Amino acid sequence: MVPPAAMVWLTSLMSMAASTAGSAIFFGTIVRVFLPQSLRDYFDDAIFKPFFRSFSETRIVVEKFEGYCVNHVFKDVETYLSQKSSPSTRAFRASKTRKNKYLTFNMDRGEVIVDKFQGMELAWKRTCRYGSRKTTNAAGLPPLPLFVLSIKRKHRQKVLGSYFPYIRREAEALKAERKGLKLRSALRTQTRVDLDHPATFDKLAIDPDLKNAIIADLDRFVGRKEFYKRVGKTWKRGYLLYGPPGTGKSSLIAAIANYLNYHIYDLELSDITRNSDLRDLIRTTSNRSILVIEDIDCTSGLEDRGDQQKNIIKSSHRKNKSQLTLSGLLNFIDGLWSSCGDERIIIFTTNYKEKLDPALLRPGRMDMHIHMSYCTPAGFKILANNYLGIQDHRLFADIEALIRQVEVTPAQIAEELMNYHTDKPDVCLARLLEFLQRKKIEIEKAVSEGPEKEKVENGNKTKSQTETDSETETETGTDKDSD
Numbered sequence: 001m002v003p004p005a006a007m008v009w010l011t012s013l014m015s016m017a018a019s020t021a022g023s024a025i026f027f028g029t030i031v032r033v034f035l036p037q038s039l040r041d042y043f044d045d046a047i048f049k050p051f052f053r054s055f056s057e058t059r060i061v062v063e064k065f066e067g068y069c070v071n072h073v074f075k076d077v078e079t080y081l082s083q084k085s086s087p088s089t090r091a092f093r094a095s096k097t098r099k100n101k102y103l104t105f106n107m108d109r110g111e112v113i114v115d116k117f118q119g120m121e122l123a124w125k126r127t128c129r130y131g132s133r134k135t136t137n138a139a140g141l142p143p144l145p146l147f148v149l150s151i152k153r154k155h156r157q158k159v160l161g162s163y164f165p166y167i168r169r170e171a172e173a174l175k176a177e178r179k180g181l182k183l184r185s186a187l188r189t190q191t192r193v194d195l196d197h198p199a200t201f202d203k204l205a206i207d208p209d210l211k212n213a214i215i216a217d218l219d220r221f222v223g224r225k226e227f228y229k230r231v232g233k234t235w236k237r238g239y240l241l242y243g244p245p246g247t248g249k250s251s252l253i254a255a256i257a258n259y260l261n262y263h264i265y266d267l268e269l270s271d272i273t274r275n276s277d278l279r280d281l282i283r284t285t286s287n288r289s290i291l292v293i294e295d296i297d298c299t300s301g302l303e304d305r306g307d308q309q310k311n312i313i314k315s316s317h318r319k320n321k322s323q324l325t326l327s328g329l330l331n332f333i334d335g336l337w338s339s340c341g342d343e344r345i346i347i348f349t350t351n352y353k354e355k356l357d358p359a360l361l362r363p364g365r366m367d368m369h370i371h372m373s374y375c376t377p378a379g380f381k382i383l384a385n386n387y388l389g390i391q392d393h394r395l396f397a398d399i400e401a402l403i404r405q406v407e408v409t410p411a412q413i414a415e416e417l418m419n420y421h422t423d424k425p426d427v428c429l430a431r432l433l434e435f436l437q438r439k440k441i442e443i444e445k446a447v448s449e450g451p452e453k454e455k456v457e458n459g460n461k462t463k464s465q466t467e468t469d470s471e472t473e474t475e476t477g478t479d480k481d482s483d
């Protein structure tokens with residue numbers, strides 16, 4: 001027998017349940033009748049499904065960075081997903097280089113791809129740390145990208161034990177297939193440009209001994225992993241390329257990247273005001289890469305060590321008054337690399353070595369100083385072969401004699417040979433000869449007109465003049481890493 005008090009409680013509970021069910025039916029009918037399908041879908045997706053899913057699903061977050069280093073799982077996932085798509089995917093980023101045979105598609109931010117593996121459905125979403133709507137963070141840098149994988153809880157072991165190793169293998173296979181060098185720019189905008197620079201050591205018009213010395217140095221560097229480990233040094237190498245404009249500094253960097261199959265990151269220092277910006281940029285660089293800082297003598301704020309005002313990059317952010325000096329910058333890069341970098345090359349270029357900060361030139365900083373000089377007869381022969389496809393010609397002797405007397409850059413010669421590419425070699429070479437003769441006459445005239453005019457505006461000098469000027473610039477390489 002149920003006591004009367006319990007009876008009352010039961011009755012009120014049943015009537016409450018009935019009225020709740022009635023209200024639910026009533027509101028359900030209202031929603032079905034009055035709310036359009038799109039809004040109903042929205043509520044379904046935004047509230048109901050996530051609520052129920054949260055009990056049965058789990059998420060795996062793959063961030064691009066692990067501390068200061070690039071997370072290789074992120075790279076693998078990115079490569080793997082680049083060949084996947086879902087019917088619901090609205091936006092892809094498409095790219096292709098001349099060297100690559102295939103178009104590459106990458107998920108755009110906010111997109112979802114559903115992958116299938118061993119009977120499981122795996123939803124990948126590409127997003128970023130600062131929310132998918134923002135384009136930059138407070139420091140003006142792009143938000144840090146990440147992937148979120150949503151899976152059923154019961155699939156966790158299978159995903160970690162089989163799916164991720166599978167992604168790794170697939171990504172490796174895809175990378176091998178698509179192998180091509182990339183030139184990346186580590187600018188704020190993170191613009192990525194494909195390195196399709198055709199420069200190779202064969203095509204470079206530089207002194208053959210210098211070329212061989214550079215190649216030998218690179219070979220030695222990449223083969224010395226154990227040596228660097230043994231002596232406790234970061235596996236890195238620094239090169240300083242110096243010489244007049246148009247002597248092939250950029251071409252040499254491209255040739256090194258092509259030779260080693262490394263990525264290039266072009267670091268634009270003038271954009272950096274704070275250590276944190278620099279750290280964020282440097283940590284986007286991968287192993288087996290070349291970090292290039294061009295025209296270091298022109299880099300605002302870093303050029304003159306004697307002048308503290310100029311030497312310091314002041315933070316524009318008042319709260320964060322970090323100041324960046326050249327040696328600070330180099331130590332900073334070294335520090336980051338020593339904690340997570342392997343097989344790195346850093347290259348500085350300058351047109352004026354004499355203007356450089358002594359911090360950069362001090363022993364142990366740059367391993368090899370490479371002087372890119374004006375064109376030599378041997379360099380001219382390489383250019384003639386590159387542009388005209390000839391190894392010898394009756395005009396070679398006269399041209400070579402003039403090249404010995406007049407300062408002319410490989411870029412100038414290349415331009416002369418390029419200008420007449422529709423003509424026959426005879427015509428091209430005759431015009432080059434004329435160009436060199438004119439140059440020589442201009443210089444002689446300037447010399448005879450007086451000392452002031454000796455300095456011809458475009459830097460024309462005869463070889464004998466500069467050879468005495470630059471006796472100190474004869475080193476082609478100084479190895480500081482001998483075992």
Ligand SMILES: Nc1ncnc2c1ncn2[C@@H]1O[C@H](COP(=O)(O)OP(=O)(O)OP(=O)(O)O)[C@@H](O)[C@H]1O
Pocket residue numbers: 203204205206244245246247248249250251252351372409410411412414
């Ligand atoms: N040593 C060289 N061998 C072959 N080609 C060269 C060489 N130097 C220059 N060139 C030609 O001239 C062009 C410009 O040269 P490059 O940009 O490499 O010179 P640079 O020394 O880096 O000049 P800058 O100091 O102005 O940056 C190249 O694209 C290439 O065609």
